[in-house]
Amino acid sequence: MNFLSLSKAELSDLKADLEEKYSSYKENGLKLNMSRGKPSPKQLDLSNDLLTKGMGSYYAADGTDARNYGILEGLSETKQFFADTLGLNPDNIIVGGNASLNLEYDALIRCWVFGSCGEKPWSALPEVKFICLTPGYDRHFGMLQDLGIKMISVELKEDGPDMDKIEEIVKNDSSVKGIFCVPLYSNPTGTCYSDENVRRLAAMETAAKDFKIFWDNAYGIHHLYDEGEKLADIFKLCEEYGTEDRVYYFFSTSKITHPGSGISFVSASAPMIKEIKAHMTYQTIGHDKINQLRILHFFENNGGITAHMKKHAEILAPKFDLVLNKFNEEFKDSGILSWIEPKGGYFISVNTLEGCAKATVALCKEAGLTLTGAGATYPYGKDPTDSNIRIAPSYPEIDELETAVEVFCVCCKLAAANKLLEN
Amino acid sequence: MNFLSLSKAELSDLKADLEEKYSSYKENGLKLNMSRGKPSPKQLDLSNDLLTKGMGSYYAADGTDARNYGILEGLSETKQFFADTLGLNPDNIIVGGNASLNLEYDALIRCWVFGSCGEKPWSALPEVKFICLTPGYDRHFGMLQDLGIKMISVELKEDGPDMDKIEEIVKNDSSVKGIFCVPLYSNPTGTCYSDENVRRLAAMETAAKDFKIFWDNAYGIHHLYDEGEKLADIFKLCEEYGTEDRVYYFFSTSKITHPGSGISFVSASAPMIKEIKAHMTYQTIGHDKINQLRILHFFENNGGITAHMKKHAEILAPKFDLVLNKFNEEFKDSGILSWIEPKGGYFISVNTLEGCAKATVALCKEAGLTLTGAGATYPYGKDPTDSNIRIAPSYPEIDELETAVEVFCVCCKLAAANKLLEN
Secondary structure, X not given: OOHHHXXXXXXXXXXXXXXXXXXXXXXXXXXXXXXXXXXXXXXXXXXXXXXXXXXXXXXOOOOOEXXXXXXXXXXXXXXXXXXXXXXXXXXXXXXOOOOXXXXXXXXXXXXXXOXXXXXXXXXXXXXXXXXXXXXXXXXXXXXXXXXXXXXXXXXXXXXXXXXXXXXXXXXXXXXXXXXXXXXOXXXXXXXXXXXXXXXXXXXXXXXXXXOEEEEEOOOOOOEOOOOOOOOOOHHHHHHHHOOHHHEEEEEEOOOOOOHHHOOEEEEOOHHHXXXXXXXXXXXXOOOOHHHXXXXXXXXXXXXXXXXHHHHHHHHHHHHHHHHHXXXXXXXXXXXOEEEOOOOEOOOEEEEEXXXXXXXXHHHHHHOOEEEOXXXXXXXXXXXXXXXXXXXXXXXXXXXXXXXXXHHXXXXXXXXXXXXXXXX | OOHHHOOHHHHHHHHHHHHHHHHHHHHXXXXXXXXXXXXXXXXXXXXXXXXXXOXXXXXXXXXXXXXXXXXOXXXXXXXXXXXXXXXXXHHHEEEOOOOHHHHHHHHHHHHHHOOXXXXXXXXXXXXXXXXXXXXXXXXXXXXXXXXXXXEEEEEEEOOEEOHHHHHHHHHHOOXXXXXXXXXXXOOOOOOOOOHHHHHXXXXXXXXXXXXXXXXXXXXXXXXXXXXXXXXXXXXXXHHHHOOHHHEEEEEEOOOOOOHHHOOXXXXXXXXXXXXXXXXXXXXXXXXXXXXXXXXXXXXXXXOHHHHHHHHHHHHHHHHHHHHHHHHHHHHOOOOOEEEOOOOEOOOEEEEEXXXXXXXXXXXXXXXXXXXXXXXXXXXXXXOOOOOEEEEOOOOOOHHHHHHHHHHHHHHHHHHHHHHHHHO
């Protein structure tokens, strides 16, 4: 049924039906949450050996007692482990604390306070701008906004950033200092950057000598199905163009082991690692090496990280399938909802009828279903067409999710009917 | 034997004797380290249950699943635990990662980038100065130097800072924005601030409205002997004078459990906690809650933190006693070395004959004994009289320490003899 071809009378009837359903949901006093990309308790259980068993030896391979102070850049075997997992150079890795977000923030702050590549600190410039791919990750936008960095929205297309637009902007404006990218299974669209687009990011000419790509590969191995997407090696491509110093590469085990107590890393070119360490040495004596070892031992004892990620996928994929099947049933050819079918990551990004995202989220909230706030996927929380909503199906269990999606479908339709009747 | 009353001939003879002893040490190929305040392996063993046993329940008291994301300020019971340990208000605590140093750096950076108390960011000012108590902690000086903050040395006296001097400076110069304090068993002198001096820090009039005291209570419960020193409650005193917003209070379990994998906190007035969180929310979703619970469970299962600290003292006190007894034997009335007998903390601060600290440390190094670099206890690494050396007796085992102190004594005497023969 295409909503857009209904008469006002038909819409009114439909609205009455939907309101009846909606009321019944409201009466049920639901408490459902699809707002954040949180692993479910069953996913967390996969890593419980980390908590219930002893960690084994607390000596690193080189004899370092991991209990004591020291080792600013993290243990060698931890760097090697991440390097093997993601195809990186272990020498160019610094292991952080429990969150790559914190490493991203620190990298941004260092550019802001101290500058990079011998250029002025960004705080000393009259204006600093960043390219923000939309829809995108609210926490990236948040840290830019907190610093007063001007955010320029550029569309994230099906195969990655709108590179024509970006090349034009960064070539001509030296105040544009960087871009945040989630290159694989992007938050929230699930987009994977094509090899060609990664190449263009590596190759592009930037007016700013200290232009930075914050390569947040948060979902680097978080495939939902067997045939995972492949991401081009940005460092290798940068080497071709002599632009290695523009990349900060981030990753963490947050959605692999336990989000609260994982380990993270930043990778960069050798000169940039040196630059990071030159300031980081005043910030900390070193991050939690015990946890670095604990997580390494866990993967060795539990058949490796790839096998572990398959177990996550076995729990996650049915949830994504449920939501997507329901959308197909309820919204195919409806004209009021479009969505992307991701192959990994933690989100399903949908677009409602223009001007209906806020209303849909509000209706859901009133019925006991919390979604990510409408607008959150855009800089300054302002979605220009008020249509994008980020759905996070990972946390609820299947039966809860079923109800949650039903509620969402009714709210989305009701918001659309209201909108169409307004006109 | 007073070196200062020896004739040149006597000094020459003495020097020859000392050089002979020194040569024998050099031949032994020693590898001793008294450079950093690191707990010894035996001390670390006290907390091995943290590693070898399961952590128990991963649910917080309020039902929070500590494995997942969230709880920016840390778990309630962790805040309560620290509050109970140190006499603080649990509502005014934010739990951090594995290092209070990192929390100190972050607090400094926030003042630098965003400003505090509604005042301009420090980075926007033509000059920012800090008072540095000397001798002091090199890592505090390091982070100030990295930001280009001008360090003004003020003497740390036997009962705390030279308050007359400080009051005069902060009253008249609005570019003086803060001071780092290690108020109990100060690094390196072991000094404990008198109640009167804490009161004066709370009461003093500052030209800068956003003056900050970085109250690094690193050794807050690290007593060596039964009769521990007491520290006045700075927040309570500040309340009397309406100056609560000037204090950032730091603490960690680094030297209680394992330095690499402890937990830390910052405490401040309610408005300052709010100010911290307003920016911190862009930096992290929350620190390691599993570790917060793990450490809490450990203390409950191991008879509490006070009993645990006594076990540390039982290992540490004999080491301090050994060094101090040796100094008494070797240097009493020698005129070439003075020292302070600390009642807690991790260091013994000594003063050599003027101009002999660097030479002593260099001689030790050559004989295989690493000490903290001479000058490290002063801003910019410059000890104006080249006399202060920080001795860290915690790490070596007793027999190693015995040799290390012997080497130190010979080197110190040799440096003094050389100096006196020069004149």
